[in-house]
Amino acid sequence: MIAATRVISRAAAALLATSVSATALSAQQRLTREAVLSALASATAQTPADFTGQDLSGLDLTGVDFKRANLTRCRLIGTNFTRAQLFAATLTDAVATQADFTGATLDMVVMYRVDLRRAVLRDASMFAVIMPDANLSDADLSGAKIVSPMARAKLIRAKLVRTSLGVNPGTQSMGVLRTDATSADFTDADLTGANLRKVLFAWADLTGVDLTDADVTGADLTGAILRGIRGRDRLHGLDQALHVDQAIFND
DSSP: OHHHHHHHHHHHHHHHHHHHHHHHHHHHSBOOHHHHHHHHHTOOSSSOOBOTTOBOTTOBOTTOBOTTOBOTTOBOTTOBOTTOBOTTOBOTTOBOTTOBOTTOBOTTOBOTTOBOTTOBOTTOEEETOBOTTOBOTTOBOTTOEEEOBOTTOBOTTOBOTTOBOSOOGGGGGGOOOOOBOTTOBOTTOBOTTOBOTTOBOTTOBOTTOBOTTOBOTTOBOTTOBOTTOBOGGGOBSGGGSBSGGGSBOOO
């Protein structure tokens, strides 16, 4: 009787392990473009599609409207989101390395800790994006328009040529909106021609950053590290930045 019970227990354990493995495999199975579009077709802004934990890597989703979809913890490696509408979507903890968001609308997106290393976000709209602790190292954000709380974000070697992270007079009717880059890491980033007006760079690391023709008027440089910056002779607005005396330069 005891032996039979043990056999049954072992069989049940084996069956459970198989079931768990199958479930895990299913969760990691890559979705097709058709499956994504089908889920979005039946979704609404009130009941958005939920892709939590799914793999959408490598799909061509150019111009797709995600209707506030939940993409939490999704794998989006190399996915093409060119001109996609991702307004108010959730990408928290998503892995979107080498994904292409060229010209995409990412306004109001929530993406804590998102991994966007080597992603392309050229000319993307990123108004009120919530991305503390995001990793955008080696990403290309040239020409993007960004107003974001992005404390502790990593933008190491990121390309932000003519990117606007600063105050846009056109949004001020909505209140004082500015990018919070407190303790963010911009080491060796290219900020040539960037609008950095009123950006909060408190304790941010801008070591080796190229600031040629950038505008830091009204930016808060409390404790910011600006050692080895390039283009200082063509940097605009430094005399109108805040707490420059508390920033750390070479001299």
